[in-house]
Amino acid sequence: MAASSSKKKAGTKVTKVKKGAVSYYGAGDTPPSNSKPNDRPAGVHFATASFAVLLCFACGVLSPPLLHLRDELLSSQSVSAASGSSSDRHSLSLPQHVPCTKANLDSFLHSAPVKGLHVVCVESLQVDDDGNEVPLAAERRLETRSSIRLTFYKGAHAARLKRRVNVKSNSWEDVKVKLVTGLSLMPETPILQPWALFSAMGDRIVGERDKLNNEMNDRTMSSLVSSELLVIAEGGNWIWPGVSEGFRREIELAPSTITGNSKNVTIETLSMKPLVLSISGFLADEECDYIMEKAAPTMKYSGVSLKDADKGRPASDWRTSQSTFVAAMGDPILRDIELRTASLTRVPVTHQEFVQVLRYGVTEKYDAHHDFFDPSSYRSDPGTLQLIENGKKNRYATVFWYLTDVARGGETCFPRHGGAPPPRDFSMCTGLKVKPQKGKVIIFYSLDASGEMDPLSLHGACPVLGKEDIKWAANKWLWNAPMSYVPP
Ligand SMILES: O=C(O)CCC(=O)C(=O)O
Numbered sequence: 001m002a003a004s005s006s007k008k009k010a011g012t013k014v015t016k017v018k019k020g021a022v023s024y025y026g027a028g029d030t031p032p033s034n035s036k037p038n039d040r041p042a043g044v045h046f047a048t049a050s051f052a053v054l055l056c057f058a059c060g061v062l063s064p065p066l067l068h069l070r071d072e073l074l075s076s077q078s079v080s081a082a083s084g085s086s087s088d089r090h091s092l093s094l095p096q097h098v099p100c101t102k103a104n105l106d107s108f109l110h111s112a113p114v115k116g117l118h119v120v121c122v123e124s125l126q127v128d129d130d131g132n133e134v135p136l137a138a139e140r141r142l143e144t145r146s147s148i149r150l151t152f153y154k155g156a157h158a159a160r161l162k163r164r165v166n167v168k169s170n171s172w173e174d175v176k177v178k179l180v181t182g183l184s185l186m187p188e189t190p191i192l193q194p195w196a197l198f199s200a201m202g203d204r205i206v207g208e209r210d211k212l213n214n215e216m217n218d219r220t221m222s223s224l225v226s227s228e229l230l231v232i233a234e235g236g237n238w239i240w241p242g243v244s245e246g247f248r249r250e251i252e253l254a255p256s257t258i259t260g261n262s263k264n265v266t267i268e269t270l271s272m273k274p275l276v277l278s279i280s281g282f283l284a285d286e287e288c289d290y291i292m293e294k295a296a297p298t299m300k301y302s303g304v305s306l307k308d309a310d311k312g313r314p315a316s317d318w319r320t321s322q323s324t325f326v327a328a329m330g331d332p333i334l335r336d337i338e339l340r341t342a343s344l345t346r347v348p349v350t351h352q353e354f355v356q357v358l359r360y361g362v363t364e365k366y367d368a369h370h371d372f373f374d375p376s377s378y379r380s381d382p383g384t385l386q387l388i389e390n391g392k393k394n395r396y397a398t399v400f401w402y403l404t405d406v407a408r409g410g411e412t413c414f415p416r417h418g419g420a421p422p423p424r425d426f427s428m429c430t431g432l433k434v435k436p437q438k439g440k441v442i443i444f445y446s447l448d449a450s451g452e453m454d455p456l457s458l459h460g461a462c463p464v465l466g467k468e469d470i471k472w473a474a475n476k477w478l479w480n481a482p483m484s485y486v487p488p
């Protein structure tokens with residue numbers, strides 16, 4: 001990765017996209033009739049926690065989400081090439097240049113279309129001596145251009161048939177019209193978030209609803225051109241393209257707020273359907289020990305947030321583990337991990353719930369469920385419906401932290417792996433099984449790239465089998481929009 005400043009910033013590298021190979025950038029249902037992930041008792045904790053988070057932001061105890069700023073990179077190429085238009089030159093920071101080479105495209109394109117995910121390449125064109133529009137050499141892409149050429153890979157699909165259009169103006173609104181028509185982008189609705197456009201590194205550049213003044217327009221256009229390879233997520237939040245099972249992508253995380261060091265991690269695709277990614281060594285052993293120690297005094301047998309059809313049933317019908325929510329306020333270690341989680345997912349820290357720590361003793365488990373809130377299951381629960389704004393807001397992804405190794409059992413299972421039908425018995429531990437490993441985290445997406453609930457994200461915790469084993473883990477739930485508090 002090329003960076004113009006000596007200060008290292010978060011980024012990703014991709015070169016090739018071979019199954020199982022690390023890649024580098026050249027220069028990234030429900031149980032029987034359904035419990036829902038969040039405990040009713042824990043639902044109260046959840047709401048209180050969210051309120052506290054909001055209060056904290058309001059009073060400035062926590063820093064605002066600087067993730068995207070922090071992730072912005074000035075590539076040496078973009079800087080040395082910024083000799084053209086004044087708007088380009090005056091850009092404060094531009095995303096890292098990820099050229100649309102075959103190797104880089106291979107790290108973003110899939111063998112089958114992905115709903116709601118698109119890749120767009122942006123080329124600068126200039127009129128040559130014969131009056132023909134020709135692409136500008138990469139190092140001159142920020143210079144005055146006659147137009148830009150957009151190449152669409154709808155559904156992030158590596159199809160041979162790709163669409164190209166030219167845009168003559170330097171106006172984001174004109175580019176937007178081409179994107180909307182070329183990719184059939186769905187507009188924001190009362191139950192759908194606006195779409196957003198990202199650099200290949202997951203930096204949000206602009207969104208459907210953003211209103212840009214002239215300066216912002218110029219900066220946005222420079223960002224599009226300097227990035228070259230762009231990603232659009234119709235749900236409005238970054239999602240790491242899975243590419244294929246076994247695909248590995250190395251990314252650099254934002255520096256730690258405690259040590260100032262940044263580290264590289266490898267994101268491995270465990271499953272495409274549902275999308276499950278695994279990151280070993282994300283948490284240090286000492287951090288895992290610290291979280292368990294901090295959570296231990298308040299651990300209680302977990303509840304579940306009952307769906308309409310399950311009212312009156314005990315939580316232990318589905319879940320026999322203990323849990324507690326832990327706030328990060330005034331806790332630099334937890335706060336550092338939250339920011340690292342935001343850097344890993346490229347989803348702002350404002351979208352996070354407090355971490356929910358879990359403990360399973362021998363035989364304890366959690367039957368298959370979804371982490372999202374399906375509005376159709378909460379028709380008699382106005383509190384939940386209000387919280388999720390009738391479905392517009394929802395849990396987007398789970399970053400699941402494994403705090404201990406478990407010798408036997410205790411896997412996280414995904415019974416619908418590969419698109420399998422819903423299991424007949426939700427307590428059966430079937431499908432993809434992820435073994436707990438201290439410090440490892442997995443990311444699974446409850447909503448797909450289009451922002452819709454993904455029924456295949458059904459998952460559960462297999463019973464712990466070893467007599468000596470205790471499984472400690474934690475849910476870090478990320479929402480598709482900033483958290484807000486709705487009084488019960
Ligand atoms: O413990 C696990 O592996 C999964 C737990 C889970 O899905 C949850 O708490 O929502």
Ligand SMILES: [Fe+2]
Pocket residue numbers: 037369370371459
């Ligand atoms: Fe879950």
